[in-house]
Amino acid sequence: xxxxxxxxxxxxxxxxxxxxxxxxxxxxxxxxxxxxxxxxxxxxxxxxxxxxxxxxxxxxxxxxxxxxxxxxxxxxxxxxxxxxxxxxxxxxxxxxxxxxxxxxxxxxxxxxxxxxxxxxxxxxxxxxxxxxxxxxxxxxxxxxxxxxxxxxxxxxxxxxxxxxxxxxxxxxxxxxxxxxxxxxxxxxxxxxxxxxxxxxxxxxxxxxxxxxxxxxxxxxxxxxxxxxxxxxxxxxxxxxxxxxxxxxxxxxxxxxxxxxxxxxxx
Amino acid sequence: xxxxxxxxxxxxxxxxxxxxxxxxxxxxxxxxxxxxxxxxxxxxxxxxxxxxxxxxxxxxxxxxxxxxxxxxxxxxxxxxxxxxxxxxxxxxxxxxxxxxxxxxxxxxxxxxxxxxxxxxxxxxxxxxxxxxxxxxxxxxxxxxxxxxxxxxxxxxxxxxxxxxxxxxxxxxxxxxxxxxxxxxxxxxxxxxxxxxxxxxxxxxxxxxxxxxxxxxxxxxxxxxxxxxxxxxxxxxxxxx
Numbered sequence: 001x002x003x004x005x006x007x008x009x010x011x012x013x014x015x016x017x018x019x020x021x022x023x024x025x026x027x028x029x030x031x032x033x034x035x036x037x038x039x040x041x042x043x044x045x046x047x048x049x050x051x052x053x054x055x056x057x058x059x060x061x062x063x064x065x066x067x068x069x070x071x072x073x074x075x076x077x078x079x080x081x082x083x084x085x086x087x088x089x090x091x092x093x094x095x096x097x098x099x100x101x102x103x104x105x106x107x108x109x110x111x112x113x114x115x116x117x118x119x120x121x122x123x124x125x126x127x128x129x130x131x132x133x134x135x136x137x138x139x140x141x142x143x144x145x146x147x148x149x150x151x152x153x154x155x156x157x158x159x160x161x162x163x164x165x166x167x168x169x170x171x172x173x174x175x176x177x178x179x180x181x182x183x184x185x186x187x188x189x190x191x192x193x194x195x196x197x198x199x200x201x202x203x204x205x206x207x208x209x210x211x212x213x214x215x216x217x218x219x220x221x222x223x224x225x226x227x228x229x230x231x232x233x234x235x236x237x238x239x240x241x242x243x244x245x246x247x248x249x250x251x252x253x254x255x256x257x258x259x260x261x262x263x264x265x266x
Numbered sequence: 267x268x269x270x271x272x273x274x275x276x277x278x279x280x281x282x283x284x285x286x287x288x289x290x291x292x293x294x295x296x297x298x299x300x301x302x303x304x305x306x307x308x309x310x311x312x313x314x315x316x317x318x319x320x321x322x323x324x325x326x327x328x329x330x331x332x333x334x335x336x337x338x339x340x341x342x343x344x345x346x347x348x349x350x351x352x353x354x355x356x357x358x359x360x361x362x363x364x365x366x367x368x369x370x371x372x373x374x375x376x377x378x379x380x381x382x383x384x385x386x387x388x389x390x391x392x393x394x395x396x397x398x399x400x401x402x403x404x405x406x407x408x409x410x411x412x413x414x415x416x417x418x419x420x421x422x423x424x425x426x427x428x429x430x431x432x433x434x435x436x437x438x439x440x441x442x443x444x445x446x447x448x449x450x451x452x453x454x455x456x457x458x459x460x461x462x463x464x465x466x467x468x469x470x471x472x473x474x475x476x477x478x479x480x481x482x483x484x485x486x487x488x489x490x491x492x493x494x495x496x497x498x499x500x501x502x503x504x505x506x
Contacts, residue, residue, distance in 0.1 A: 067407060085411045097408045101426045110422065111412045160412070 010079060012164055012196040013041035013064060017073035019221075020059055032221035033059040034071070039215065039224065041164075046190060046197040048211030050204055050250070056222020057200045061168050064198065065091045078163050087111060090157030090195075094169040096149035098141040104128065104152050105137040111159040127155040130189060147178040154189065164196040171206070183209050187234060204250050208243060209236050216253050226253050291473040296480065299473040303462075312478075315457040316447055317485065319375070323382025324443040328436060330383070331390035339398030339428075349395070356388050360446065364453055378450035385446035389438035397431025398424075433497045440493055444486045459485075 018037040024030050033056040041047045051057045062068035063075050066085040075082045077089060085091075090111075098107045108124045115123060128137055131151035141149055150170060157165055167186075171179040183206055190197055190210075201207050207214045214228040228250060232242055273293050279285045280292035287295070303309035334352070338345040363384055364377075371377035401424060409423040451460020459478040466474025 065411065067411070085407075085413075087411065087413050089411075091411050093404070095404065097404050099405060099408070099423070099426070101429075113413070113418070113422075156412075 010043070011040040011076075012043040012045070012078060013039070013047075013198065014076040014079075015039040015060075015064075015074065018060070018063065018075055019072040020056070020063065020068065020070070021072075034063075035221035035223050036073070037222070037224055041196055041198060043163075043196055044194045046199065046210050046212045047215065048199045048201060048207035048213070049215045049217060050201055050207045051217035051222070052219055052254075053202060055217045055219040057217050058168055059222065060217075061091075061166050061198060061200045064164070065089050065166050067091075087160035088162050088164075090160065090162035090165045092150070092153050092157050092165070092167045092170045094172045096141065096146075096153040098149055098152055098156075100141050103138050103140055104133060104144070107141070107152055108156045108159050111156045123159055127159045128152075130158065130192070131155045131185070145178075146174050147182060150174065150182060151185070154186070158189070158193065158195070162195065164198065167197065167199040167201075169201055170199070172202070179203075179206070184235070186210060191234075204247055205238060208232075208246055208250070209238060214246075214250060216250060228253075288470060289472060291476065296473050296476045299477045300481070303477065312457055312459055312462055313481070313485070315455075315461075316451065316459045319378050319382060319450065319458065320440075320443050320447050320485075320489070322375075323379045323446070324386045324440055326379065327383035327386030327443070328390045328439055331387045331435070331439070332394060332432075335391045335394030335398065339395050345395075352391065356392075360385055361449060364449070368453075373454050378447070378455070381450050382443050382446045385442040386439040389442060390432075390435040393431045393435025393438070394428065397428040397435075400431070401427045429497075433494075436493060436497070437490060440490055441486070444482065444489075448482065 015037050018034055018039075019032070020034040022031040022033055037060060039047075049057045049060065059068060063071050064077060064082060066082045066089065082089075099110060102110060105124050105128060108127055109120055112120055112123055125137075128134060131154055133148060133151055133155070136144070136148065141152070144152065154170075170186075171182045174182060186197075187210060197210075199207065199210055204214075208230055211230050214230060216225045216228065217223065218225045228246065230236075230246060232240075232246075236243060276285075276290070277292050277294060280287065280290060280295070291299075300309070303312075334348065338349050338352075360381070363381060367377040367380050371380060405423055405427060406419065409419045414422055447458075448460050448463075451458040452464055455461045455464075459481055462478040463475050466472065466478070
């Protein structure tokens with residue numbers, strides 16, 4: 001059962017009957033990572049996708065990013081089908097993936113190679129301060145903490161001024177406090193830039209704190225199980241009753257679906 | 267502290283005759299020997315000959331290794347074709363090539379340079395190939411996200427990612443080049459530091475042998491430092 005999202009005049013992202021199978025080529029069984037996923041993301045929306053590991057949520061994000069080929073169905077960003085990666089779709093991965101031989105500012109500049117030198121300097125300075133790292137421009141990634149490195153990765157993804165920002169479990173490797181701090185940071189940046197955001201996570205609280213809607217996915221094959229609209233005002237209070245009620249509803253959705261789909265079949 | 271003390275002790279023991287002078291001459295005697303060689307101008311000819319051989323052999327070996335390393339690193343087909351052969355050749359102790367090179371290339375410079383090149387080749391080739399094979403595919407993906415393709419990807423991601431391993435290879439290649447020049451010059455040369463050593467041995471002059479030992483150490487260290495220094499600008503990319 002897939003609930004249809006509210007469809008704006010033009011969706012920033014539009015997925016129709018999206019399926020993806022990893023072929024085992026006879027050595028292993030074919031793995032159906034995604035089956036018949038339909039989703040619309042409105043411009044400026046924050047869509048959070050939650051699911052257990054292996055439910056295809058990262059595959060979904062990688063297809064939108066253009067990093068995963070060979071899907072069936074439609075994946076459109078800004079009205080055009082995705083055929084490959086593009087700076088217009090910024091990606092932040094779980095690992096910061098900064099180039100270790102470049103400084104903070106060089107890493108951000110790496111994302112905008114085609115700008116004229118002056119414009120490039122300005123864009124880099126703007127995005128370095130957007131993520132609160134002014135003063136660290138000349139540092140190398142190895143000199144940064146995990147949270148700081150992930151901020152640089154966000155600055156790098158935003159520097160080409162992408163239409164959509166794709167976050168693939170971006171704070172999964174950070175400790176709980178840094179993670180919450182980074183979630184607030186992302187919210188602040190989103191309020192300033194209003195970029196369409198797709199966040200893939202296994203952290204229900206994170207999804208509820210950031211998402212306009214929370215998509216719950218189930219595994220094998222990866223399908224959209226249910227979409228929860230989150231109609232709470234930002235900044236959201238993680239300890240509020242409404243927050244807790246939604247968290248509980250999502251939890252229940254998970255365990256129901258788990259119970260109905262046994263991991264192993266005899 | 268310890269080296270200084272050792273030098274003083276050595277000097278005292280040699281001067282007082284506890285150590286026989288023909289066996290281990292005093293440091294000042296060795297310094298004087300080097301001074302004499304420099305004064306007669308003989309030193310510069312030997313140094314020049316050795317340096318020229320090391321430079322030529324190292325550059326030749328490193329150049330061939332670089333080309334083959336890039337080819338086998340970039341193409342799995344070529345790697346399957348060439349790498350087993352090169353790995354097999356690596357199992358031959360390099361000194362064992364000497365008779366063959368002498369037979370093929372004669373006793374002149376060509377055989378010496380070739381031997382040194384063989385020594386320099388393997389560390390450069392192996393490290394470069396490993397460097398290329400261990401490029402983090404996740405960083406390549408980042409390059410693709412930001413619109414880098416082909417040459418742009420090579421220049422901004424693949425090259426700087428490989429460079430540290432390549433520089434390690436060049437360093438050990440240079441070290442082996444110095445090892446092999448000694449062998450090459452001992453096996454027959456009329457000039458060079460290795461020749462000075464053989465000369466010292468046949469004329470029972472320990473001071474000559476020790477003088478060239480020290481000169482080898484100094485030259486090896488100086489050339490290595492030059493190599494490290496010239497690689498430094500690339501260590502932390504100036505590639506933007």
